[in-house]
Amino acid sequence: ILARLHPIDETTNLTPTIIAKTTRRLHLDPSHPLGILKRRIESHFSSFLIADSLDPVVSTTQNFDDLLFPADHPGRARTDTYYVNATTVLRTHTSAHQRETLSSRRSDGYLLSADVYRRDEVDTSHYPVFHQMEGIRTFDRVRVEEEVGVLDGEPTVRPASAGVEDCELSPENGVQVVHSEREAELVGAHLKRSLERMVQDLFGADKNLRVRWIEGSFPFTSPSWEMEVFYEGKWLEILGCGVVQQKIMDQAGNSDRVGWAFGLGLERIAMVLFNIPDIRLFWTTDDRFRSQFTSGQIVKFQPYSKYPACYKDVSFWCPDEFHENDFAEVVREVAGDLAESVALIDEFRHPKTHKTSRCYRINYRSMDR
Known part of the structure; x- marks a missing residue:
């Protein structure tokens, strides 16, 4: 470091x-x-x-x-x-x-x-x-x-x-x-x-x-x-x-x-x-x-990227010690700044095994394209 x-x-x-x-x-x-x-x-x-x-x-x-x-x-x-x-x-x-x-x-x-x-x-x-x-x-x-x-x-x-x-x-x-x-x-x-x-x-x-x-x-x-x-x-x-x-x-x-x-x-x-x-x-x-910013001046940012968003859903069985921040860390490491957001959209608990499955929606959007 x-x-x-x-x-x-x-x-x-x-x-x-x-x-x-x-x-x-x-x-x-x-x-x-x-x-x-x-x-x-x-x-x-x-x-x-x-x-x-x-x-x-x-x-x-x-x-x-x-x-x-x-x-x-x-x-x-x-x-x-x-x-x-x-x-x-x-x-x-x-x-x-x-x-x-x-x-x-x-x-x-x-x-x-x-x-x-x-x-x-x-x-x-x-x-x-x-x-x-x-x-x-x-x-x-x-x-x-x-x-x-x-x-x-x-x-x-x-x-x-x-x-x-x-x-x-x-x-x-x-x-x-x-x-x-x-x-x-x-x-x-x-x-x-x-x-x-x-x-x-x-x-x-x-x-x-x-x-x-x-x-x-x-x-x-x-x-x-x-x-x-x-x-x-x-x-x-x-x-x-x-x-x-x-x-x-x-x-x-x-x-x-x-x-x-x-x-x-x-x-x-x-x-x-x-x-x-x-x-x-x-x-x-x-x-x-x-280039939009100059030292000492506060100006409003003008967006330049019109790239549309697209999403992918992923679901998986979660271990007992699962924490959402651990999944967020994986997304950031793999997708980098292309990942705009991650949201939980569905959750299922199996009535017999008592395992929990979660489905997350990963929204991708480039800032610079």
């Missing part, structure tokens, strides 16, 4: 196709839609330290344990995660680098951007490799009132801006016991106002833009929220965020600080802003796609 050898064992589930993707790093191309969006967000958080060339191979400790993932969390399963070996994975989120970033204490704010890897279904909005951006902002706990109280000249704690719907927190998503109510209120408000301004910058061309906050649930933050925006007539889930678990701050040598963090998928936002209908297009090398 990236010219380095790693030992393998019975947990290894990487494929040649996935390994080949590790060299692409689309977010570093300033004229690619993902690179354009990345730089737009970075310009909004101009004082933050940027890290965007991080090694995709991380330990299970970095990817799960440091972030307080329970031992039985589904994200740890081989059906969801690409294991290099029993103790090493391809990162499933940029948060895998959170502890080392915080431990450096090089800045009050950080922006991490990277390619991340998850085994997933096959359709036009899911791909086993995508790109995340994570923002982290920390504050001195002694001076938190002073540091957090004002954002760009306006009080941080104030009624939600026009067009913003806030939410009440449930007891399960409350303030951490090690934080005071005021501390959590200030940090949470600073987080929300910062992100509201970011989406105004990204989606501001829509005069009917609205923002709403809903409760979220993440192992590494509490309280946690998700942000949705009403853009061009429909609600879109944009990101997840929250007040960083103080245990994570403490383990990273930041017991004297409190912080917030957010994470967003660059593809999800870019597909909306650039009007890109299929996530596979981000990976094409066709100049008819690449």
Whole structure:
């Protein structure tokens, strides 16, 4: 992986196709839609330290344990995660680098951007490799009132801006016991106002833009929220965020600080802003796609392929341990990006043998013909 050898064992589930993707790093191309969006967000958080060339191979400790993932969390399963070996994975989120970033204490704010890897279904909005951006902002706990109280000249704690719907927190998503109510209120408000301004910058061309906050649930933050925006007539889930678990701050040598963090998928936002209908297009090398985009500019993608779709149905008896992501992996390895989607269309359980047969429809469509 990236010219380095790693030992393998019975947990290894990487494929040649996935390994080949590790060299692409689309977010570093300033004229690619993902690179354009990345730089737009970075310009909004101009004082933050940027890290965007991080090694995709991380330990299970970095990817799960440091972030307080329970031992039985589904994200740890081989059906969801690409294991290099029993103790090493391809990162499933940029948060895998959170502890080392915080431990450096090089800045009050950080922006991490990277390619991340998850085994997933096959359709036009899911791909086993995508790109995340994570923002982290920390504050001195002694001076938190002073540091957090004002954002760009306006009080941080104030009624939600026009067009913003806030939410009440449930007891399960409350303030951490090690934080005071005021501390959590200030940090949470600073987080929300910062992100509201970011989406105004990204989606501001829509005069009917609205923002709403809903409760979220993440192992590494509490309280946690998700942000949705009403853009061009429909609600879109944009990101997840929250007040960083103080245990994570403490383990990273930041017991004297409190912080917030957010994470967003660059593809999800870019597909909306650039009007890109299929996530596979981000990976094409066709100049008819690449030539439409210029560094610093957000323009609507003009489709060039009129190739029709065709489908093939395949049915088979499933072993007891069958998981749909395993089948998706086979389809991607054999058909590559010609496979547009895979959908279960029929299921049969034999009354005597109790074996299960499933029928899947594989939809094929070239992006570049």
